[in-house]
Amino acid sequence: MMIVGLSGGFDPAWRLDYDLPYDFMHDAAAVLLDDGRMVAAVEQERLNRIKHTNRCAAPAVRACLEAHGAGIDDVDAFAYYATEQAADQVLYAYHTRLKAGRERIGIRALLCRALEEEFERPIDPARLHFADHHLCHALGAYVHSGFRDCLAVTLDGAGEGNASLALRVRGGEFETLRSVGVANSLGYLYRETIRFLGYDMFEEYKVMGLAPYGDPAPHRALFRNFYELGPDGEYILHLERVPMLHALLAPRRDDEPFSGLHKDLAASLQEVLETVAFHMLRHWRESTGEPRLCLSGGVAHNSTLNGKILLSGLFDEVFVHPAAHDAGGALGAALHAHRALRPRVLPAPLEHLFLGRDIGPDAAARAVLERWSPLVSVTPVADPCAAAARLLAEGQVLGWVQGRSEFGPRALGNRSIVADPRPAANMTRINAMIKKREGYRPFAPSVLEQHAAEYFEVPPHAPALPYMTCVVPVSEDKRALLGAVTHIDGSARVQTVNRAQNERYYRLIEEFGRLTGVPVVLNTSFNNNAEPVVDSIDEAVACYLTTGLDTLVVGNCLVSRARADAPAWEGMAAWLPETVAIRDVEASTGKGRRERFAELVVRSSQGRRRRIGEAARAFLLQAGADRRIGGVADAVGIAPEGRAALLEELRELWAARLVSIGPLRPGA
Numbered sequence: 299m300m301i302v303g304l305s306g307g308f309d310p311a312w313r314l315d316y317d318l319p320y321d322f323m324h325d326a327a328a329v330l331l332d333d334g335r336m337v338a339a340v341e342q343e344r345l346n347r348i349k350h351t352n353r354c355a356a357p358a359v360r361a362c363l364e365a366h367g368a369g370i371d372d373v374d375a376f377a378y379y380a381t382e383q384a385a386d387q388v389l390y391a392y393h394t395r396l397k398a399g400r401e402r403i404g405i406r407a408l409l410c411r412a413l414e415e416e417f418e419r420p421i422d423p424a425r426l427h428f429a430d431h432h433l434c435h436a437l438g439a440y441v442h443s444g445f446r447d448c449l450a451v452t453l454d455g456a457g458e459g460n461a462s463l464a465l466r467v468r469g470g471e472f473e474t475l476r477s478v479g480v481a482n483s484l485g486y487l488y489r490e491t492i493r494f495l496g497y498d499m500f501e502e503y504k505v506m507g508l509a510p511y512g513d514p515a516p517h518r519a520l521f522r523n524f525y526e527l528g529p530d531g532e533y534i535l536h537l538e539r540v541p542m543l544h545a546l547l548a549p550r551r552d553d554e555p556f557s558g559l560h561k562d563l564a565a566s567l568q569e570v571l572e573t574v575a576f577h578m579l580r581h582w583r584e585s586t587g588e589p590r591l592c593l594s595g596g597v598a599h600n601s602t603l604n605g606k607i608l609l610s611g612l613f614d615e616v617f618v619h620p621a622a623h624d625a626g627g628a629l630g631a632a633l634h635a636h637r638a639l640r641p642r643v644l645p646a647p648l649e650h651l652f653l654g655r656d657i658g659p660d661a662a663a664r665a666v667l668e669r670w671s672p673l674v675s676v677t678p679v680a681d682p683c684a685a686a687a688r689l690l691a692e693g694q695v696l697g698w699v700q701g702r703s704e705f706g707p708r709a710l711g712n713r714s715i716v717a718d719p720r721p722a723a724n725m726t727r728i729n730a731m732i733k734k735r736e737g738y739r740p741f742a743p744s745v746l747e748q749h750a751a752e753y754f755e756v757p758p759h760a761p762a763l764p765y766m767t768c769v770v771p772v773s774e775d776k777r778a779l780l781g782a783v784t785h786i787d788g789s790a791r792v793q794t795v796n797r798a799q800n801e802r803y804y805r806l807i808e809e810f811g812r813l814t815g816v817p818v819v820l821n822t823s824f825n826n827n828a829e830p831v832v833d834s835i836d837e838a839v840a841c842y843l844t845t846g847l848d849t850l851v852v853g854n855c856l857v858s859r860a861r862a863d864a865p866a867w868e869g870m871a872a873w874l875p876e877t878v879a880i881r882d883v884e885a886s887t888g889k890g891r892r893e894r895f896a897e898l899v900v901r902s903s904q905g906r907r908r909r910i911g912e913a914a915r916a917f918l919l920q921a922g923a924d925r926r927i928g929g930v931a932d933a934v935g936i937a938p939e940g941r942a943a944l945l946e947e948l949r950e951l952w953a954a955r956l957v958s959i960g961p962l963r964p965g966a
Contacts, residue, residue, distance in 0.1 A: 299640055300372050302362065303329040303632025305379040305624050306355045308408050310415065311346040312876045314901055316408075318392060324350045324500075327625035328358035329705075330366055331632045334645030336442075338362035339653040339705035341625045344833040347955060348877055348902055350500050355628070356416035361655055365702070370417040377427040377635035378409060379434045379627030384458040427635040431457030432595070433472070434630025435622070439594035440467050441633050443617035444647035448590035449582050453575065453597035455485030455499075462595070464578070466586050470637075470644075475582060482535045484571055485597050487524065490540045491567045495560050496550035506602050507739050509568035510787035512561030517546070521566045525574055531581025533574050556738070572603055580612060589614040598622035598767075599707065601791045605769035608760055620651060620765035621706040650799045651765065652712055654703030657835055663853040666835045669961040672866045673843060677856045683802060686851045687809035690718050690819065694848035695728060697824050699838045700802050703831070708766040709823035710793060711744060711803030713831050713838075715847065717820040718810075719743050722781030724820060731846030734827045740791070742766055743783040744821040746807055747794040753780065753818060754792050766793040782820050793821060828906075828955040836960055844953040864941065868928030872948050872959045873921050877901055880910075880918060898956045908956055913940055914947050923963040 306326020308316045326342035340358040343351045363369060378385070385405035393402045403411075405428075410421040429437075435457075436450040450465045450472070461483030464475040480486065485502075492498070492505045514521075523542060526534040547559055579591070591613040593604065599622050608616045619626055633645055657663045660678075667676045679685045686696055695717040704710045715732060717724045719741075729737050743753070747764075750756050755771040756763060763770075769791045777784045784790055797804045811817030823831045824838065826845055832838045835852055842850040842857065850857035860866075874880070879901050884894045896915040899907040910918075916934045921927075927948070928941075936944055951957035 299333055299374045299636070299643075300368060301331045301375045301377060301632045301635050301639070302359055302373050303331070303377045303379070303628035303630070303635070304355050304359070304409070305628040305631070306342055307352040308354050308412050310356070310412075311348075311353055312901075316389075316392065317902075318352060318388065323352045323624070325624035326351050326353055326355040326358065327628040328355045328362050329628040329632050330362040330368075331636055331645070332366065334633075334636050334640065334643050336629060336646070336648070336653060338365040339621075339629065339651075340365075340655065341705065341830075343830040344654065344703065346877055347829055347837075347875060348900065349830050351902070353902075354412045356412050359413070360416060365653070365655060370413075370419055373425075375425050375427055375635045375639060376409065376413070376421070377429060377631035378405065379624065379631040380405075380428060380431050380458060382406060382428040384431070385428070427631070427638065429631045429634035431627060432460050432463040432477075434627040434634060435594035435619075436463060436465055436472070436592070436630070437633045438621070438626050438630035439592035439617060439619040441645045442619060442629075442648035443590070443592050445590045445592065445615070445617065447588065448592050449586055449588040450592040450594075451579065451582070452595035453484055453593065454595035455483055455489065455597075456480045461485060462578075464582055466588060467592075475586070476531075481537070482533060483537075484535070484574060485595075486537060487535050487540070488567060488571060488597070490537055491543070491563070494543045494547060494549050495564060496552055496554065503599065504736065504739065505564045506568060506600055507785070508556065508561060508564040509602070510565070510785055510789070511738060512558070512563070512565030514562065514565040514569040516562050517566045518569070520546070521570050525570060527574070527577050530585070531578040533577060535574075568602060571597070571600065572606060575603055576607075576610075576612075579607065583612055591616045592619070593617070594619040594622045594626060596623045601767055601769045602789075604767055605789070608768050609755070609757055609770065614759055616760070618765075618767040620708060620767055623707065625706065651705045651710060652702045652800065653705045655833055656702045657699060657853055660854050663835060664855055667839065667852060667855055667857060670839050672860050673862045673870070674839065674850075675858050675860050677858070678854055679856055680854075682851055682854050682856070683805040684809050685856060686716075686806055687813055689849055690716060690810050691813045693718060693721075695724070695732060695846070697838055697842050697847050697850040698803075698806070699824065699832070699835065699850070699852045703833050706765075707823075708793075709821065709831055710764070710766065711795065711800050711821065713824045713833065715822045715824050716744075716806070717782065718814075719780050719783045719818045719820040720814075720816065724782035727846070728820075728822065732826070733822065734845070738786075740785040741783050741820050741822045742791045742793055743780060743818050744793045744795050744803070744807060746804065746811065746817040747796040749811075749817045750792065750794045752776075754790065756792070756794075762794050762796070763792055764794050764796070764799060766791055768792070779816065780818060783818070826953070828953070840952070840958075840960065844949070864945065865928070867945050868931070868941070869926055870959055871921070871923050871925060871962045872917075872927050872930075872952075872957055873923045874898070874918055875955075875958050878956055880915060881907075898951065900956070906954075906956070908951070908954060910951070911947060913944050914951070917944060917948075918957070923958070923960070926962065
């Protein structure tokens with residue numbers, strides 16, 4: 299039996315009928331189960347290139363089916379990560395706010411319509427199933443842990459009026475112990491506080507990385523106003539008191555450097571999160587006696603908290619789902635439907651996360667790369683692991699693209715940027731030149747599983763940490779050695795790698811270890827600050843050409859930059875992604891003065907925008923994936939002396955992922 303789980307919204311990338319706030323839905327994804335085993339999983343952001351997208355995941359459904367060699371008619375059921383009642387309430391409230399007389403439509407009909415538009419097939423509404431949001435989180439973590447009995451806890455921002463759920467699971471039977479309402483949301487406390495540090499929703503992890511630079515002690519008394527600990531693991535949060543922080547500082551501007559105060563506030567916030575979470579978990583451990591813990595929900599991506607739980611000894615075993623965010627809700631929804639339809643078929647524990655789209659066989663991958671000539675040179679190699687390891691040992695930073703892409707927010711060795719973990723300068727270089735992000739942000743180490751205990755303080759009960767979900771201390775005698783992956787507090791978000799889960803990535807690290815004596819590499823997601831993790835070969839080449847990466851390794855090919863001149867660039871195509879629009883703006887510049895200009899805007903509720911020049915506007919209105927840049931420039935009358943400026947602006951917009959540049963569409 300095949301079941302598709304869904305999370306996210308209802309609009310395709312090019313339409314905004316239901317521009318619902320990200321508070322309600324985000325991280326759209328599709329997951330395909332075949333007799334209870336997760337065989338494909340794709341986040342919609344990998345396809346439409348909008349981070350945390352709340353658009354419809356129907357294209358992700360198609361990608362999952364294609365990856366498994368199946369079609370839409372093979373699917374027995376579809377499942378959504380919220381109850382039908384809760385989703386309908388949100389939709390009806392949205393219709394009321396619009397006051398537009400638009401047809402009121404419920405979630406069941408809306409999902410059917412979205413799938414029918416994608417697949418041009420009628421979808422029987424009876425094939426749709428719905429499941430409670432927090433139960434989806436808990437169920438995914440429980441099933442994939444492989445535990446029979448455990449305590450399952452979800453920690454989230456909000457979902458169907460709740461922020462947290464504690465359950466006792468015995469042999470697959472769930473008993474609700476406590477439900478915590480949104481008024482006491484740890485996710486919301488974190489989000490509201492980080493706004494004083496210049497961050498917002500989806501940037502909580504940045505503050506987690508900043509916290510070790512600060513000291514919680516100076517502001518501990520102030521932050522004590524934000525929560526109360528009660529008996530039996532209960533707690534009360536006072537979100538309404540967060541504005542007390544205005545007495546200390548104004549919210550940080552984007553261009554403002556981080557002060558000691560900012561760092562101390564980050565440390566204070568992290569301490570509050572850990573204090574409240576341990577208060578709750580300690581109670582349930584003692585009252586239930588359950589020695590195993592499953593964690594999920596967005597807050598469960600706080601790997602610092604997870605590492606402290608792991609190392610505390612409070613539980614004998616801890617499993618944190620690697621897709622703990624709402625994309626993982628698609629998994630839980632599919633599992634919920636599986637339990638209803640095939641109760642006697644036990645779903646399978648998690649094997650690995652390489653469940654996305656494949657780069658294809660060597661010949662096909664090389665053909666895609668060759669289409670980027672003359673911007674790049676492509677060199678096939680007999681052993682890409684050995685070749686890449688030599689380049690790493692020589693100091694290069696590589697883009698590494700192999701096999702099927704990962705599900706979840708972490709790059710685990712198939713869509714990764716890799717580097718030598720030893721020189722501390724690599725952290726600065728990659729943050730500045732490649733990731734284009736804050737310089738304090740740490741990078742993760744990938745280590746061969748059998749050597750993990752030599753370099754990191756992994757507890758004996760958790761020798762394998764394959765999903766990069768926990769921060770642990772770097773062994774004290776290895777911190778100076780691993781300068782690029784050791785954080786300011788001596789910790790690292792470690793990933794252990796074994797041969798069975800990822801043969802090629804294992805061999806890369808093994809070869810690097812043979813050359814250097816250190817079986818560890820620096821691993822970070824393959825993207826820049828303007829885009830999700832790359833998924834396709836074309837996206838990998840685009841990221842390579844718009845960052846400071848030294849070499850790109852795709853399958854069995856090494857890719858390097860060619861000496862491309864203006865005619866080479868003019869032979870490529872440039873076009874607007876379907877999520878980006880040109881907007882003409884008229885704005886006031888003072889008393890009686892106005893100006894007109896054009897801008898590009900990403901069509902989403904959190905869309906980015908950037909002003910563009912008149913030549914770029916004229917060009918982009920005529921451009922397309924089937925037209926050469928030079929031909930379009932000729933058609934709109936851009937003189938030869940203006941071509942260099944146009945190309946420079948297009949490349950800048952490309953680096954910001956507001957414009958696409960690439961080979962002409964096949965057949966053009």
